[in-house]
Amino acid sequence: MAYETLIEQWRSIVEELTTNTHDAERDAELWDRRKALWNEMRDRTDASPPTCPECGAQQWAQSFGDPKVCTTCDFHPTSEHEELIAEINDYWDTVLTASSNSQPAASPT
Numbered sequence: 001m002a003y004e005t006l007i008e009q010w011r012s013i014v015e016e017l018t019t020n021t022h023d024a025e026r027d028a029e030l031w032d033r034r035k036a037l038w039n040e041m042r043d044r045t046d047a048s049p050p051t052c053p054e055c056g057a058q059q060w061a062q063s064f065g066d067p068k069v070c071t072t073c074d075f076h077p078t079s080e081h082e083e084l085i086a087e088i089n090d091y092w093d094t095v096l097t098a099s100s101n102s103q104p105a106a107s108p109t
């Protein structure tokens with residue numbers, strides 16, 4: 001699958017997840033797909049996420065409108081951890097923009 005296609009699908013799932021239908025089964029399915037797509041995107045970049053200062057894990061999540069959170073130990077970086085928050089944002093940006101570095105923009109899909 002082309003990187004652009006991955007990102008497109010990922011974005012549309014993120015979009016869908018912002019619509020709350022109170023359908024837990026649908027949400028769980030979307031989250032799973034979102035995670036699988038993200039992992040595939042991440043595997044195509046050299047980027048690695050910053051390390052959690054509490055437990056050393058490298059898995060971060062953020063729900064719409066919520067603070068960032070370590071998915072392993074539930075650590076929430078606050079304003080005291082500005083640098084860490086910036087590093088997580090940088091990492092996410094890198095994954096979401098990696099296609100322009102690795103593929104010509106006009107490549108057929």
Ligand SMILES: [Zn+2]
Nearest residue numbers: 052055070073
């Ligand atoms: Zn942690």
